[in-house]
Amino acid sequence: MGFAPDITERLARARSDLRMGVPVVLTSETGGAVVLSAETLGPARLSALLALGRPVLAITGRRAETLKARAYDGDVARVVMPSDADVAWVTSIADPADDLTAPMKGPLRTDREGSADLHRAAIALMKASRLLPAALVLPVPDAAAFASAENLTIVPATDVAPEGLSPLERIVSARVPLELAEHARLHIFRPDDGAEEHYAIEIGAPDRDKPVLCRLHSACFTGDLLGSLKCDCGPQLKAALRQMGEAGEGVLLYLNQEGRGIGLANKMRAYSLQDQGFDTVEANHRLGFEDDERDFRLGAALLDRLGFSKVRLMTNNPAKIARLTGCGVTVTERVPLRVGETRFNHHYLATKAKKSGHLL
Incomplete structure (x- = not known):
């Protein structure tokens, strides 16, 4: 039927x-x-x-x-x-x-x-x-x-693990004035496979024919919402929005891939292991995960849906540039985003630089 x-x-x-x-x-x-x-x-x-x-x-x-x-x-x-x-x-x-x-x-x-x-x-x-x-x-x-x-x-x-990415449907877009960028619109995208929704925050009216100032930001409940000092995610989110607001345009993709793609519960398990003396990469491995389980095809798909093909990417992670480029997005420039170091996350950031190649 x-x-x-x-x-x-x-x-x-x-x-x-x-x-x-x-x-x-x-x-x-x-x-x-x-x-x-x-x-x-x-x-x-x-x-x-x-x-x-x-x-x-x-x-x-x-x-x-x-x-x-x-x-x-x-x-x-x-x-x-x-x-x-x-x-x-x-x-x-x-x-x-x-x-x-x-x-x-x-x-x-x-x-x-x-x-x-x-x-x-x-x-x-x-x-x-x-x-x-x-x-x-x-x-x-x-x-x-x-x-x-x-x-x-x-x-x-x-x-179980299809080669292609589940299609993303744009559900709604609406104007949302932000503290750091008043001329902002929030776009909600929902994948057909029932997984987490993803968001695009568009600042101003960027020219689709030019490289757009862009940040791929993975969700971090503890850093973005709670102000956690164990990571630099919250300061990076705010710094990116502030820079886009000052420039008058940009697009921030907020991808629901908590904990480098392992989810909040597993991220807290990794934090617990860090309390036992393991670094962030060692903790992921002990849990059975790779260093990074995120799928950056999501970012490329959102950019395509929004009409962007070239970006000035705000990141400290060269691997993110390589993976995004591999998805068909032209990265014309890397814009550093070095903020948020504290006495609580110094070792975490040093590990990202040493083991994951971040430029910090």
Whole structure:
């Protein structure tokens, strides 16, 4: 009748289900598997899963490196669960919160035979759901029938991380006078895949045929809203808007990619690890994430929707220039944005310069 959800809608359902602790089913050419988030796992669902067989715990190669577990598949490790494994064991492998107080988690045995495609897709789905990148994966015969019988969302593994970017729809634009730039309009964009909305703040009326003063700013709840001194995000946001206001034109793209793309909860986990003595990059790796999980194609897509193809980019990060250029945007100039250093974030900024190549 035309009411059945398409793959984009089923992926949105899958993300929501996993965040609530509900399993989903992934399929591939070689079979299918039931998948549960390690973060939202509860005793009842673990018991039900174990009644079906012995799952493995899929973790990233980064997390495996911390745990001294062999990642035979490179970016993924399939950890064999011991016979007495419970929710606490799963949590201890997935979450590094107690790594220093309880470091002896192994030795861990990992699978090396067979395909890791479903496990890789499961981890990608956890990341898209803003959960810890760890998943219980159990192959099931006739995955479609299993999903139907259990009323679970079913998704092909190849559709979990599509190569293309979900189309962005401009929902509304309105004038919003700002303290630092009175002639401002706020454009709201919503992706078709149900993920977070993104915003463009257009100052003045920039000429679309000339390079526009532009800032790609990733959302930072703690820095932008709370005035956190652990980062330089809030001062950068204000300095960019102030410079655009003084110039009379510019565009600031506010991308909802908190914590370099890992989400606020995981960012706070990283902060907790920093309190234990790890730097920002080490904390991300211990959690199982890469240094930077952001997708700058979003910025390029927003610029295209707004009619800009050339920018004077306000950034201290050369990698951002390279990634934006790779998306077809011409960066005619890098405009430095060195503000916000405090005694609380000096080490953080030094780490960004040393390990991430920021020009500070």
